Amino acid sequence: MSAPVLSVRDLRTHFFTRAGVVKAVDGVSFDLAPGEIMGLVGESGSGKTVTGFSLLGLVDEPGRIVEGSIKLNGTELTTLSDVELRARRGRDISMIFQDPIATLNPMLTIGQQMKLAIDAHERLGKRAADARATELLTQVGIPSAAARLRAYPHEFSGGMRQRVAIAIALLHRPAVIVADEPTTALDVSIQAQILYQMRDLAAETGTALIWISHDLAVVSSLASKLAVMYAGRIVEQGPTATLLRDPRHPYTAGLLASLPAMAPPGAPLAQIPGTTPSLLSLPPGCPFAPRCDRATAECAAEPEITFRGDRGWRCFHPVGQAEEVTA
């Protein structure tokens, strides 16, 4: 396998709020190879967006990266100054946000916004900039792109606005793109179109993708590997198909078992009891313990991540362990 383009080790990003310390990201490690797509899944509040923001150096007060390392093409990002980070953002690593409306400026035409994004890192004349913008808009599936450069965001549908945001993220052919639930707000039909294009673009351009989602089906059809987050930690990671077929962490196993497709029509679904924990009042030990049917006294301590080949999990009593011992 080629050297990773992005290498994250034990990342911890905490928010120091008046109510207490929110440990939004508290143990995230992974490698990403060029052109690879990793799905980052987890429920709302599990720390997916803060992980993405941390990678781009976009975490604001009262939050800060308190520990860990982020290496992009060998350069440590966590110790860079704001100026140095800004020089890389958009050029080497970029992000597509959940809400395309928030990304685009309603007062500027699509062409003007793309020109601004180009100018941030490159000197290109208007004509060359327009040509680049047109090429990328065409690539993400916007018909008659040259003419649409003069349109304002409100003249586009949600799906088209999200495509523009993707085109902007692709402008400088960054090594890594973090896509934060970019299709969640869209219709399934549009979602499929965008997923398809993103997968082809990653393959064509060698850009690595981190695809954040709460939908296992979406990432299963897109990503070659998965990381499952719970309460700020990656609790399980590995190649998509093996992880989904043979989950080791009780949370991953529980989520998969609860999908409607896993039960006969009308039958009760397997359910994970309890609710997602508040990160403000996390008890010590394994954060999944209050909801876990495999929990023992041992789980009062925090499990470290165990790596076995290309799989990793954070659990004292992983699912499927008995089978493994007898095998």
Place this chain on the structure above:
Amino acid sequence: MSAFLSIDNVSRLFGPNLTTGEKIAAKLGAKVETRSVRAVSDVSLTVARGETLGLVGESGCGKSTLGRLIAGILPPTAGTVMIDGAPVMENGAKVTTRVQTVFQDPFASLDPRMKVGDTVSEGPIAHGLTNKVKTKAYVAEWFERVGLDPVWVDRYPHQFSGGQRQRIAIARALAMQPDVLICDEPVASLDVSIQAQIINLFLELTRDLGLTTIFISHDLSVVQHVSDRVAVMYLGRIVELGPVAEVFGKPAHPYTDALFGSVPKLVLDADELVHFDTIEGEVPSPLSPPSGCYYHPRCPLATQACSDQQPLMQPVTERREVACHHFEEQIAKGLDKAV
């Protein structure tokens, strides 16, 4: 099959809601949107007692509007909705408590300043389903039924999680002792691990109480799981209707086929090259729908007849209906694929 809930030629138009200034500007020829949206167009269906009908389709196709028309929240511009032979609305006002609704966002639909126990008892007291003396026990009973601890009645909505708030919303609807329940995206705003809890609660309660249900969701796997029959909507019209296994398994309408094909499925085989069947283009503006069959600009089977003439709902089998000029071709196509 006897019709317990019957929806007869129901339509709903939304005018452009112009201000006086805009109306004058429009008269003077300014570019002001004066067209109306036909959010729901000539919908007719019947639902048997105890049956769950799923309602699916892309955003803006009219699912919520149809749900609100059936619930008597919104008056139709034409047509009638009847429950057990009695109209839901008369002269633009709801005249029954037999239909109740559960919405997507339990936070928005609960009054933040009202104790949740009062939220549940308000309607039943107003309609004499319980009285001041019995209220406490009545509310406690419904709390227990939806899996909430009755000691929480004096708390406020913000003190609950999303899943618990949805349970409160369900208790509020059911405490009115409805026969018909409209669920509009009841699990869409919930975390994945909580969705299964609420779906299970829904399955248990609809069965135990014999409720007749309209279940709206963009998540086809949820609809497939809970529904007996499913109706597929496109731009305000129902284009296909039938038992959920048949419609999902062998779509008779090209749009149904494309909609199901574009849903990402859980892939467990790494070597399987995932193939997305994407629908061409986007949903046209409801302000200026295409001629004939609304789906013709995106339909791979479209012919001249499709842009000339609107296809009406017609039977495919005893319990199935479809609105498509070439549905036989679509079914044959599906059979080809299966071979």
